[in-house]
Amino acid sequence: MKVAxxxxxxxxxxxxxxxxRAGIEAEVYEASEQIRPLGVGINLLPHATAELTGLGLxxxxxxxxxxxxxxxxxxxxxxxxWHEPRGLAAGYPxxxxxxxxxEFQMLLHQAAVERLGAHRIHTGLALESVTLTGSTxxxxxxxxxxxxxxxxxxxxxxxxxxxxxxxxxGIHSAVRRSFYPVGDAPRFSRRLLWRGVTDAAPYLDGQTMxxxxxxxxxxxCYPISEQLRREGRSRINWIAELRVPGTEDDTPPKSxxxxxxxxxxxxxxxxxxxxxxxxxxxxxxxxxxxxxxxxVDKDPLPGWTRGRVTLLGDAAHPxxxxxxxxxxxxxxDARALTDALVQFxxxxxxxxxxxxxxxxxxxxxxxxxxxxxxxxxxxxxxxRAPQGFDDIESVVPQAELAAIALRYKQxxxxxxxxxxxxxxxxxxx
Numbered sequence: 430m431k432v433a434x435x436x437x438x439x440x441x442x443x444x445x446x447x448x449x450r451a452g453i454e455a456e457v458y459e460a461s462e463q464i465r466p467l468g469v470g471i472n473l474l475p476h477a478t479a480e481l482t483g484l485g486l487x488x489x490x491x492x493x494x495x496x497x498x499x500x501x502x503x504x505x506x507x508x509x510x511w512h513e514p515r516g517l518a519a520g521y522p523x524x525x526x527x528x529x530x531x532e533f534q535m536l537l538h539q540a541a542v543e544r545l546g547a548h549r550i551h552t553g554l555a556l557e558s559v560t561l562t563g564s565t566x567x568x569x570x571x572x573x574x575x576x577x578x579x580x581x582x583x584x585x586x587x588x589x590x591x592x593x594x595x596x597x598x599g600i601h602s603a604v605r606r607s608f609y610p611v612g613d614a615p616r617f618s619r620r621l622l623w624r625g626v627t628d629a630a631p632y633l634d635g636q637t638m639x640x641x642x643x644x645x646x647x648x649x650c651y652p653i654s655e656q657l658r659r660e661g662r663s664r665i666n667w668i669a670e671l672r673v674p675g676t677e678d679d680t681p682p683k684s685x686x687x688x689x690x691x692x693x694x695x696x697x698x699x700x701x702x703x704x705x706x707x708x709x710x711x712x713x714x715x716x717x718x719x720x721x722x723x724x725v726d727k728d729p730l731p732g733w734t735r736g737r738v739t740l741l742g743d744a745a746h747p748x749x750x751x752x753x754x755x756x757x758x759x760x761x762d763a764r765a766l767t768d769a770l771v772q773f774x775x776x777x778x779x780x781x782x783x784x785x786x787x788x789x790x791x792x793x794x795x796x797x798x799x800x801x802x803x804x805x806x807x808x809x810x811x812x813r814a815p816q817g818f819d820d821i822e823s824v825v826p827q828a829e830l831a832a833i834a835l836r837y838k839q840x841x842x843x844x845x846x847x848x849x850x851x852x853x854x855x856x857x858x
Contacts, residue, residue, distance in 0.1 A: 430592045431591045432592065435458050435596050435597060435603070436457075436458075439534060439756050439760070440597040440742030441459075441595070441597035442534070445545060445550075451770070455549065457549060460554065461553070462553040466532055468529070470527060470529060470530060472526070473525065473526040473528060473756065475522075476843040476847065476851055478516075478524055478525060479522070479848055482852070486536065489540075490533070492656075493528055493529070494653070495652045495654065497515045497516050497524070497527050497636060497637070499515055500513055501639040502639070502807050502810075503639060503641040503807075504641065504810050505641060505646065507702070507707075508817055509821070510806055523852055527652060527653050529626075529666075530756075554579070556578055557586060559575070559738060560574070572736070575590045593737050593738075593776050594737060595740070595766070596739070596744045597742050599743045599744060600727070602744035604740060608735060613730075617681035618725065619672055620672050621722070621724065622669070622750070623694070623695050623719050624666070624722075625718065625719045626666055626716060630662065631652065631658070631662070632707040635658055639651070643810075644808050645672040646670070647807070648668070668750075688721050688722065692714065692719055696714075724749055726795055726799070729791070730788070733788055739766070741759060742759030746792065747795075749795075749802075751798040752804070754794055758791055758794065758841070762783075762791075765786050766779075766780075797837065806834070809825045
């Protein structure tokens with residue numbers, strides 16, 4: 430069996446590594462001419478770390494990522510609403526990591542080159558078209574996937590085929606567009622995000638991720654450099670978020686990381702967010718570059734698969750960056766798809782099994798993230814005590830906060846029991 434993967438992002442490269450471990454041939458096609466360490470910080474929750482550890486990437490990941498020890502939520506006055514241990518500190522068998530997205534992608538790329546061979550990772554080839562067959566359960570498709578790619582260096586077309594074609598090409602997926610050419614535009618949340626990275630002294634214990642504010646005005650921080658942490662410093666990834674005028678029917682601004690802006694666009698909204706444990710205006714001012722993009726997702730699809738073609742990661746289920754689940758769910762997709770291809774001799778049925786497993790799970794996360802996911806705790810505190818509180822227990826009881834946190838963990842698949850099972854399965858693979 431040969432699997433062609435469109436997209437050399439986190440999901441596509443993880444899938445290539447998982448397939449290689451299972452003895453399935455994989456080829457990766459990336460539209461960019463060169464794979465570079467782009468982006469800023471991401472979080473790898475324990476269920477994602479368990480899969481990566483099973484792929485033999487645990488030691489390398491531990492060299493670049495900070496082991497997240499705790500997650501804390503605060504209101505806009507710096508008063509703590511909820512605090513919980515994370516990763517090893519919470520009793521998981523594997524860590525939770527905060528890491529620079531670009532460094533993590535390059536780690537995956539290096540591993541893929543070493544294991545699959547550089548000749549299996551093709552760059553500068555953008556998907557042009559795909560031939561779709563077998564669009565129903567009664568006719569699942571028995572023919573290989575046929576597709577064409579445009580070589581960017583000379584604008585020529587390259588024809589290719591594979592037993593399975595996987596679209597792991599992001600929120601603007603060309604594979605997804607071949608399934609749903611109309612009526613699948615991104616949904617704008619009416620919230621803009623500004624992101625930056627600032628080198629500074631550690632805050633709190635140097636390993637805590639925190640979120641402060643509420644759904645219309647929020648600030649997020651977490652350290653992403655293990656090397657700097659060992660030196661007593663911190664590379665802080667931060668996100669500022671504000672609601673902007675308009676409606677959800679508005680066309681969102683272009684959702685990419687390429688728009689650099691000045692801090693004056695948003696910083697005044699956080700000018701007085703100085704607390705005894707962190708100075709947020711100073712964190713914003715310390716960034717060398719700030720990037721803006723709209724917070725968007727897409728409605729869950731009725732199906733991901735047509736014959737021998739399917740979707741994975743953001744191509745299948747783009748979601749709001751709430752609950753730190755985007756990259757984690759792409760990694761879980763990769764494991765589920767690999768398992769299905771190993772289990773079923775018929776690739777078409779394997780893709781159907783993968784879709785039946787993963788589509789409803791991820792659709793639930795997309796919809797719950799629209800309801801703020803685990804960040805509901807901040808919204809509840811803001812709604813019930815907009816001017817702050819003396820005792821959070823009198824505003825939102827700890828039992829209610831704990832139930833929200835556990836419910837989301839179970840929905841997203843990283844409650845401790847589920848991760849323990851995954852870690853045990855990965856060790857046996």
